[in-house]
Amino acid sequence: MNLVVQSVGFGLVTASVLALASVGLTLQFGVTNYINFAYGTYLVLAAYFTMALSTRAHLPFLLAAVLACLAMGVVAVGIAKGVMQHFVSRQAPLFYLLIVTFGLSLIIENLVQAIWGPGFQTYNIAVGSPLNLGPFSLTPIQLIIIGLAVVAMVAIHLMLSRTSLGKAMRAMSDNKDLAQVSGIDTERITTWTWFITGCLAGLAGIALTVTTVSFNPASADSFLFVIFAAVILGGIGRPYGAMAAAAILGIVTEVSAVVVSSTYKDDIAFVALVVVLLLRPQGLIATRGKA
């Protein structure tokens, strides 16, 4: 029983990482209306940026992480403008973009491998010894990740509900054409969306690799579809749904690792994905016209 309670604690950490990643993906999915299969490599790329800045350029880890997130945002905008925009503006069929992002993931993963090598990398930060907080035992780093995720989620909520950018994003997610004729500069909003997506992917990538301690170019490959599972479970383009789904999936996968085996915990997320697709393809919070 103690083990199960313990694993709920780890589940909160996984849920935090997953929430950062899936909110980033679902925001972009909602606004641009196509999914980015290269998203997993964005996570990895940001982790390598951080590693390069902190261990090679000897910047403090926090500064390196912040710079890496911003850089990832810029890279995401650059890729969207340089590659995706071409297909979007020509109104190419959806599958073009899926194949293009699929190809991008291969390019980015191998680019990372060409620059930094295929081996495992680590950050030069101390993980710290676990603290006992009530029934949970978590390291300071894990607590920071949970705190970071909470702060980021509140910030996303404030952005979506209080700023004109957030309102415009929600409007575009609901109906792009209607948003455009209402005078929303959809191109500018799309650019900002990509930037925010890139930053959140960066945060999630750093959080993921800090919790797994070591990472390599393929580290986010299997995590990508856990993110997909959270996005679909939450309803496409629904940030709040993604948060809820991330919390559920994070805790369920970690608790299941106690019962089954940690080798198969991604499979639990997959089962959840399949069950949702078969029973409720529109997600927990339905989005009209998007399922």
Next chain:
Amino acid sequence: MDLILPYIATLAIFFFVYNILTWGLNIQFGYAGVLDFTFITFVACGAYFSGVFALGPGQKSTGFEWILGLSWPFPIALVMGALAAGLLGIVIGLIAVNRLRSDYMAIVTLATGTVIYGLVSNYTPLFDGFDGLAGLQTPFSQWLNINYNQFTYLWVGFCAVVMVICWFIAQRILNSPLGRTMRAIREDQEAAEAFGKDSFRVRLIAMSMGAVLAGVGGALLMGFIGAFNPAGWTSGETFVVWAALIVGGRGNNWGGVVGSFVVAVLVNEATRYIPPIPGNATLIPTVRNMLIGASLIAVLWLRPEGIIPEARRRFYQLPLLPGRRTPAEGMGSAGS
């Protein structure tokens, strides 16, 4: 001469096998518009099952363990491998094809592939986990007394025969009413359904038939190499077949032949024989993978229909009726 001929023979085998694979993906995506992002899983299924049908029983004590181990003759094992892949195609199709949006298909196939990859790699009693199957006797060796070089030439011939059979199957489907229905669903699923076509069932058939060809290709690789493990079917391998189909031209099987020659033989296999750069052994495969990803994007950007575009089908029209647009016109020819 002693080196060049076996080298060409090896490339020929890969060319023939990749032809079969590209036609398989063409049936799934080129004909029916199913976005199968885990095509290599069906190839692996064919390879593994043909392997365990042809291999002797695995023994846990020796560190080699796998299911079945029936020591059947290889041609029968090949058929079993193809059937197993076809069954897997139906199973994955049941989840993946049953959705409206094509991104759901892509997500589900990719996720299923990742899960199967993890299961096969970690659960050793199935196919010996990460070590994979090994030690398959060269096929036909129980009837013929030949050395390895002679076997390579024999295998070129065997692959050629199997490839011709697969060509007829792929062409037969393309030109059959079933193939027409597949293309109609690809172009406009709702219109096809309005004409009474069961798009779910037809796409399931396409998924499974494509998987059968994938399984045949996998079994041929298994018979040639004699071993198969998870390193041979990483998700990057799926890109190779996709790039071959997109570069060559989807919806017609000649495009698949051109694509598999350019991408799978020239870029993917021939570069394996370039000696590694000292000090950076992984650079060549890395650059190769980037090239394959870039070729996908470049072709969709510059010439989305591929080197050999799908032919516009002409139907007899009364001269006085206004001309109709055929589906092959316009930028996209596959459904959303």
